[in-house]
Amino acid sequence: MVAEKEKKGNEKVVAWRYREKRPLEFNTESGIGVKELYCPEDMSDFKYERDLNCSGEFPYTRGIHDNMYRGRIWTRRVFVGLSSPFETNERFKYLIERGESGLILIPDVPTQMGIDPDHPRAREETGVTGTPLYAMKCMEEAFEGISLDSVSVDLRGESPFVAASFFAQFVANAEERGDDIAKLRGSLINDNIHQNLSFGWGFTCPMKPNMRLCVDIIEFCVKHVPKWHPFSLAGYDVSETGANAIQEVAFNFGAAIAYVEAAMERGLDYGDFGHRIAFSMSTSINFFETIAKVRAARRVWARIAKNRFGATKPEACQLICSVKTAGSSLTEQQPINNIVRNAIEALAGVLGGTQSLDVCGYDEALALPSEEAAAVALNTQHIIAYETGAADTVDPLGGSYYVEWLTNKIEEGVNEYLEKIDEMGGMLVAEEKGWLRKEIQEEVIRKHKEVEEKKRIVVGVNDFIIPKDQEIPLPIKMADKEEQEKASKKIVAAVRRLRETRDHEKVKEALKGIHSKLEKDENMIRPMVEAFKVNATMGEILGVIREFYGYNYDPFDVIANPFV
Amino acid sequence: MPFSHCRGVKSLTSRKRKRVLLAKPMLDGHDRGIKLVAKGLKNAGVEVIYLGLLQTPEEIVEAAIQEDVDVIGLGTSMGIHKTVFSDTIDQLRTKDCGKIKVIGGGSIPQRDVHALKEMGVDEIFGPGSPIGDIVNYVLVLP
Numbered sequence: 001m002v003a004e005k006e007k008k009g010n011e012k013v014v015a016w017r018y019r020e021k022r023p024l025e026f027n028t029e030s031g032i033g034v035k036e037l038y039c040p041e042d043m044s045d046f047k048y049e050r051d052l053n054c055s056g057e058f059p060y061t062r063g064i065h066d067n068m069y070r071g072r073i074w075t076r077r078v079f080v081g082l083s084s085p086f087e088t089n090e091r092f093k094y095l096i097e098r099g100e101s102g103l104i105l106i107p108d109v110p111t112q113m114g115i116d117p118d119h120p121r122a123r124e125e126t127g128v129t130g131t132p133l134y135a136m137k138c139m140e141e142a143f144e145g146i147s148l149d150s151v152s153v154d155l156r157g158e159s160p161f162v163a164a165s166f167f168a169q170f171v172a173n174a175e176e177r178g179d180d181i182a183k184l185r186g187s188l189i190n191d192n193i194h195q196n197l198s199f200g201w202g203f204t205c206p207m208k209p210n211m212r213l214c215v216d217i218i219e220f221c222v223k224h225v226p227k228w229h230p231f232s233l234a235g236y237d238v239s240e241t242g243a244n245a246i247q248e249v250a251f252n253f254g255a256a257i258a259y260v261e262a263a264m265e266r267g268l269d270y271g272d273f274g275h276r277i278a279f280s281m282s283t284s285i286n287f288f289e290t291i292a293k294v295r296a297a298r299r300v301w302a303r304i305a306k307n308r309f310g311a312t313k314p315e316a317c318q319l320i321c322s323v324k325t326a327g328s329s330l331t332e333q334q335p336i337n338n339i340v341r342n343a344i345e346a347l348a349g350v351l352g353g354t355q356s357l358d359v360c361g362y363d364e365a366l367a368l369p370s371e372e373a374a375a376v377a378l379n380t381q382h383i384i385a386y387e388t389g390a391a392d393t394v395d396p397l398g399g400s401y402y403v404e405w406l407t408n409k410i411e412e413g414v415n416e417y418l419e420k421i422d423e424m425g426g427m428l429v430a431e432e433k434g435w436l437r438k439e440i441q442e443e444v445i446r447k448h449k450e451v452e453e454k455k456r457i458v459v460g461v462n463d464f465i466i467p468k469d470q471e472i473p474l475p476i477k478m479a480d481k482e483e484q485e486k487a488s489k490k491i492v493a494a495v496r497r498l499r500e501t502r503d504h505e506k507v508k509e510a511l512k513g514i515h516s517k518l519e520k521d522e523n524m525i526r527p528m529v530e531a532f533k534v535n536a537t538m539g540e541i542l543g544v545i546r547e548f549y550g551y552n553y554d555p556f557d558v559i560a561n562p563f564v
Numbered sequence: 565m566p567f568s569h570c571r572g573v574k575s576l577t578s579r580k581r582k583r584v585l586l587a588k589p590m591l592d593g594h595d596r597g598i599k600l601v602a603k604g605l606k607n608a609g610v611e612v613i614y615l616g617l618l619q620t621p622e623e624i625v626e627a628a629i630q631e632d633v634d635v636i637g638l639g640t641s642m643g644i645h646k647t648v649f650s651d652t653i654d655q656l657r658t659k660d661c662g663k664i665k666v667i668g669g670g671s672i673p674q675r676d677v678h679a680l681k682e683m684g685v686d687e688i689f690g691p692g693s694p695i696g697d698i699v700n701y702v703l704v705l706p
Binding site for chain 2: 109110113121122124125128129198199200201240241242328331332333365366367368441444445448452458461462468476478481484
């Protein structure tokens with residue numbers, strides 16, 4: 001594609017002449033060849049009841065609820081992870097006032113690794129790209145003045161190890177506030193395989209305690225927090241790491257199968273928790289492939305639940321889906337264009353029939369979303385919900401020759417991958433072998449090559465480039481080094497103060513309680529909740545668990561267990 | 565298969581192969597970009613030592629000295645690039661290794677590039693930079 005400014009003589013600019021060289025072949029982002037035109041023949045083997053059925057009917061291709069958004073608009077979220085729980089609380093309230101129905105809390109990186117802010121390796125990154133959540137008081141500050149039964153809260157804990165800690169903090173705070181935990185609504189990213197795959201932090205959270213805690217969370221929720229989604233698979237992260245649409249769904253399901261089987265081994269009945277599994281997915285800029293992906297995912301999962309886990313209840317076959325627009329599709333160049341990208345991706349999520357939607361800030365290629373960017377992200381959802389009419393009828397693209405064909409193609413691809421994973425011995429083996437990583441890496445290289453060779457145009461990056469000074473300026477709140485250092489020092493001081501002022505004996509007792517539950521092989525969530533209530537920190541609680549399993553108290557092995 | 569943009573770059577036969585050390589400093593796990601850079605450099609005949617994730621500036625500089633590299637390339641997407649680069653450059657100066665070039669990539673905004681260069685960073689390749697630019701930068705170094 002070449003847009004060229006042509007000059008006649010030296011003085012007059014004549015016109016933009018658009019000399020299009022369209023490619024001979026077209027592919028979706030994951031490389032599925034796209035035909036020029038789709039006709040009834042492309043759906044020749046199509047059986048309505050078997051492949052689509054009405055919304056709310058097996059295999060749920062058209063949506064899990066019969067009336068979909070006519071009953072209720074999807075949960076509208078915008079992620080928040082500011083440098084302190086206090087600021088995060090202010091942003092939550094700002095967004096709730098603007099019509100947000102679900103909160104997302106992103107922890108900072110040290111928290112995601114399970115280390116406290118005063119850890120020597122944590123200091124520089126404390127509060128930088130998320131909120132530090134090391135003790136119950138962080139949750140107390142983050143949710144102060146917010147009615148917890150009125151919003152659903154997505155805690156992005158990543159690995160079960162850390163997720164269990166968040167969840168216990170959250171529950172501890174709710175109980176201390178006097179909230180009924182049976183009424184808590186929300187979800188928890190609780191997925192070690194994907195965290196390992198996306199961030200390479202496997203060493204901080206060994207697999208064995210992870211699988212145990214993952215099942216502990218499920219068990220605890222089934223019994224005590226029935227409205228919570230105890231495990232949400234982090235397909236989004238894998239997609240951002242570079243997985244294509246087919247891989248994203250397949251790896252999500254591969255991991256879900258591993259966790260479900262672990263829970264069933266514990267003696268849990270799939271029928272009791274199957275309806276609480278949630279899948280996080282990315283909505284890429286490749287519009288129709290995203291829509292087809294979400295639709296295909298529901299169909300594949302319904303069949304897995306029925307055939308593999310023997311689910312009989314309809315709810316246990318329904319895939320609950322939460323999507324986020326793709327951060328990796330956003331560009332640093334001409335950031336105003338990101339508003340458009342986000343809107344298109346959000347619409348794809350809605351047309352795919354998601355239950356919850358998180359839209360990126362236009363500034364997310366460079367910074368944490370500013371207040372303005374978060375408001376635009378939320379309004380994007382309101383506009384889709386109330387202005388476009390996309391929410392007025394169920395699965396508006398159902399029956400489109402192209403969309404149905406593409407849905408079938410994705411389903412085929414996902415099933416092929418799942419067979420391969422099964423042959424290999426399951427997702428844990430595939431991950432250990434490095435096979436998943438290799439598959440994704442090949443995809444990253446392929447995609448990158450397409451962009452560098454201009455087979456895929458990214459506006460402002462490899463075509464339609466304009467000089468930096470001609471870009472439309474947008475307010476982007478960049479992290480400031482001095483401010484950051486100040487904020488992080490404050491947090492480190494707060495955690496030290498907490499350690500000094502709390503009842504040391506009670507903490508010691510609570511940590512002993514955790515140890516004894518570990519020995520007895522009992523559910524860990526309740527003792528973790530109790531430990532948080534007496535102001536134990538996340539690093540301490542996870543340290544005790546690590547030690548029990550034969551690992552160092554500290555994943556970096558620079559601090560020793562102070563309680564021995 | 566080499567990237568198309570790496571073709572036609574200056575031949576390396578006439579001189580010593582360049583050595584580049586790549587690393588992800590601190591706790592940042594976003595390694596999608598740096599792995600592509602490593603591959604691009606390798607395909608162009610550059611010797612690449614990739615230290616991986618979770619490297620401290622001390623570890624990076626120590627490895628760079630041991631490996632006798634021409635360039636240190638750091639990828640950072642967590643907004644702490646100023647700290648990371650100033651610590652790395654301080655370490656290099658303390659160890660009297662100022663001749664090693666330092667380049668960076670990741671989510672580094674244009675507006676910070678000037679300050680980073682003042683600090684002693686030799687080049688910044690921001691989001692969306694073609695890998696060929698990084699390869700060429702390394703290959704034409706004296």
